[in-house]
Amino acid sequence: MPPSDLVPVPGVAGLPKLELVAGDGARAEVYLHGAHVTSWAPAGGGDRLFLSARSGFGPGEAIRGGIPVCFPQFAGQGPLPNHGFARVSVWELVHARRTGTGAAQALLRLGDSPVTRARWPHPFALELTVTVTGRVLELGLTVINAGTKAFEFTGALHTYLRVADVRHAVVRGLRNLRYRDKALGTDGSVETAQALAIDREIDRVYYAAPDDLAALEPGHTTAIRATGFPDTVVWNPGPERGATLGDLEPDGYLRMLCVEAAISRAPATVAPGARWTGSQTLIAR
Secondary structure: OOOOOOOOEEOHHHOEEEEEEOOOOOEEEEEOEOOEEEEEEOOOOOOOEOEOOOOOOOOOOOOOEOEOEEEOOOOOOOOOOOOEOHHHOEOEEEEEEEOOOOOEEEEEEEEOOHHHHHHOOOOEEEEEEEEEEOOEEEEEEEEEEOOOOOEEEEEEEOOEEEOOOHHHOEEEOOOOOEEEEOOOOEEEEEOOOOEEEOOOOEEEEEOOOOOEEEEEEOOEEEEEEEEOOOEEEEEEOHHHHHHOOOOOOOOHHHHEEEEEEEEEEEEEEEOOOOEEEEEEEEEEO
8 A cells, every 4th residue: 555644543443444533623534345435524613424333344344324335236126236346345546645735635446356257257357546635525436347348337326415314305406307216116107396305215316316415404414515426315213113223223314314316217337448437425514
């Protein structure tokens, strides 16, 4: 690993993590396991990401909360384990440092290996850039085709926002979009609400989503900007489904709201030697 201004420290269960601290006090925490952002506190504020108190931390375990990187498969849309292997793989730290503007930034990389090729037979590299400063957290994801044949993938930045009570939270910016409702098993409905209320189990993939959305609750707004990802997923398991998730604490569903930048409806294709890029930016207001 090249020299870095910031080096990993032991996290939960001894897993290495980075503690990114910007010059203005904004903070983020990133585990090398999954390149998983588990915490984000904007300058002068508290944590804006949800992390389950029952989450597992260990080899092969997916962390429940924060921002998992789903690749090369979103959810169960294919033969791989749910959400693919990137979120349970150990990534390499390329560098972590303060930028010239005082932002804290880390670049992590995951390449193919005999383990990944046994599941998904493509040479590839993933790069995740995490930047925190002021009221902003930005994640940039790059998918590189290192082989001689094109490949397809689906995926997401599976962001868990922390809320005080999801029953009082809404998502704005989805009106008039078509969506697939995974909870109801329907597809092609059109969103009519100016602000989507989270008053039951919600598991929807919105197609051709706008770049700018917002999650609102009393006293807090999180602006959500995405590039490169054509879809947006809004998910909350609700009380009944939430009770079946062993790594989610009782009533944990009340304190989480997932608004995810996603590629779900149609896979992205990456030509040999080419790259795909996408990003999600969270702005605390």
